[in-house]
Every structure is written in structure tokens, then in C-alpha cells.
Amino acid sequence: MTIALEIISPERLLLARPVSMVVIPGTDGDLGILPEHAKLITSLRGGLIDLYEDDEIIDRFFVTGGFAEVTEDRCTVLADQIVKLSELDAQVAAEQLVRAEEAYRIVDEADVVAWRRASDELITAQARVDAATLNESR
Structure with missing residues (x-):
């Protein structure tokens, strides 16, 4: 089972793909988002976004802030600024x-x-x- 993840920067849609889980840096702490997660909207602090397939991190991004909207089947990240960790x-x-x-x-x-x-x-x-x-x- 997967959750649809979209990461949007001010310039463009950076990523749209299904993942097993995504961990986002919420203002009040890191949030692990899985399929069927409760709906929420949260602000983001500077930190890492980790994308998972099964139990393995497949990609990492650094975000300076923004917002995330979560539904049962989707997580949309609206990032202020975002770069791949490797960059x-x-x-x-x-x-x-x-x-x-x-x-x-x-x-x-x-x-x-x-x-x-x-x-x-x-x-x-x-x-x-x-x-x-x-x-x-x-």
C-alpha cells in the first residue's frame, strides 16, 4: 500500500510519486505519514524529508519551511525552498x-x-x- 506524494516548490512541481511512507519536519516535530493517515495541515520547519519504499529511505530532501497537507491517500508538501540532500x-x-x-x-x-x-x-x-x-x- 502506498501514499501519493507531491512536493511543490515555488518554481515547479518537484516530485510526484507513490511512496510507502514519507517523514516530514513538522513545526512541532517529525511526522511519519503512511497510507490512511488522519487528515491534517501542518507548517514545516527546516529539516529533512525522507521518502521510503518499504523500510528503506530512497530519497532525501532538505526543506527550509512551508506547509504540508495530508489526506488518507495523499501528502502534498508546499516547500518554501527545497534541495536534494546530496546537493x-x-x-x-x-x-x-x-x-x-x-x-x-x-x-x-x-x-x-x-x-x-x-x-x-x-x-x-x-x-x-x-x-x-x-x-x-x-
């Missing part, structure tokens, strides 16, 4: 983390919108470094 550059990720840490350090905490944006960018930058490190160790 992440550890050096670029490290540089982005340094910039995000600096932005977070100097943000005015009284400006809730700016603080939230800086916090989200820091979380995503750290997740990108973690994913790039994972990619290099393979």
Missing part, C-alpha cells in the same frame, strides 16, 4: 549558520516579529548544517 554544501551551510547566529544575537527581542524571524532562520540554518554533515558522512 547541500557544508561550507555554504556553515556560513549561513554564522550569519543567522549574528542576526539572532543582535535582534531586538522587543520586536516580536523580527525576533521570530531571526529565531526561525537560526533553527533552519542549524538544521541545514546538520543535514549537510549527515550528507558528507555518507
Whole structure:
């Protein structure tokens, strides 16, 4: 039994295929989506999307954020930005983390919108470094 997966970036439909399971980085934690999953809509944080066939990961993507809609037979990911894990550059990720840490350090905490944006960018930058490190160790 499979679930139809669609991953859509702002530029195009990136992927449309059936998978046994997909794991997405929900804002409140990772979600494993299987066929007949309960309906839900969730925002995404920066992290990995893992595609499974049976018990094996067949593809991995890094997403910076977005939304996912899940029904009993479909998972649609609307990604802010997304790249294949194999395309992440550890050096670029490290540089982005340094910039995000600096932005977070100097943000005015009284400006809730700016603080939230800086916090989200820091979380995503750290997740990108973690994913790039994972990619290099393979």
C-alpha cells in the first residue's frame, strides 16, 4: 500500500510519486505519514524529508519551511525552498549558520516579529548544517 506524494516548490512541481511512507519536519516535530493517515495541515520547519519504499529511505530532501497537507491517500508538501540532500554544501551551510547566529544575537527581542524571524532562520540554518554533515558522512 502506498501514499501519493507531491512536493511543490515555488518554481515547479518537484516530485510526484507513490511512496510507502514519507517523514516530514513538522513545526512541532517529525511526522511519519503512511497510507490512511488522519487528515491534517501542518507548517514545516527546516529539516529533512525522507521518502521510503518499504523500510528503506530512497530519497532525501532538505526543506527550509512551508506547509504540508495530508489526506488518507495523499501528502502534498508546499516547500518554501527545497534541495536534494546530496546537493547541500557544508561550507555554504556553515556560513549561513554564522550569519543567522549574528542576526539572532543582535535582534531586538522587543520586536516580536523580527525576533521570530531571526529565531526561525537560526533553527533552519542549524538544521541545514546538520543535514549537510549527515550528507558528507555518507
